Amino acid sequence: MSEDLIIKQVIGTDKIIHEPARIVLLAILNAAEQVDFTFLLNETGLSQGNLSSHLSKLEKAGYVSIEKTFYKKRPRTLISMNKKGKSAFEEYLKTMREFYKKL
């Protein structure tokens, strides 16, 4: 891939994904099939409000599915990555890896 093309791709990269907290969230969701809100809270160290905000952005972009259920009479929110989210994340990783190789 030419350097010009790589630079253009990096500049035009998905801004929804290209944010440290959301990269970590998607990396976790890429490894697991489904997790709950508590799990993400513990893993990322983000505050409840901050995490909710990032998940809302990812949900609006159609990258994750958020499902509210109950477990042992307590509310539990389950999060999983969609196919759209997986392909967008793979594309993002591919672009960034190409870019970092050239540095």
Add this chain to the structure above:
Amino acid sequence: MYKKLDPKQIEKSVLFLQSRDGILDIFFGLTLGAAGINGMYTSLEWNIPWYIRFLILILLVPMLLAKYFITTPRIGYIKMQPVKGGRLIILKIFLLISFGLTILMLAASIFKVQFIHGQMLSIPPVILFGAILLLMSFVAWLIGLYSLYVVGLAAGIGFFLDKPLGLDTIFNLPGDLFIFCIPGALIIIYGTIRLARFLKTHPLQNVKADFEHE
């Protein structure tokens, strides 16, 4: 938060989240310790009913309870993808084989099954040390469960304390104390430190937190 934004590292960390609590290490240590105490019964000719010596089997119960009451509420819910869970399957098989071999050695020792017991005693300790260290290191490298390096090293140290250094003869104590009990104690200490760290970094307060739509 993760210090490195490396998705591969994050994946590995997620896969072995369950091992961060140190409970598995404590279980390994207790198993080794129980095997050592059992061996000492034979060496010191203590008259203990055989079924008491099978109490090692109940070690699984506190471990599972600890996972249920301590780990799972703190970590939260996670369902692994089948493909990425391949490493977990290897770990489960490894644990099953380890536990099975321990039971076999225990039964051979209690019921003095000469063929197995004799075979075990005839293997030079250095060979056993090398084999254990290599096996544990290989599994640790293969599945990325690095605490197994510590388990393998501690188990191997026990053999060196016994035969090559000859501490059992010097102090006139059963060899099982050095081969099993001391490494078991070291691994329990290591697991306890990890458990303490885990309890500090994963407080229960997050359990009630939930997602709020913007």
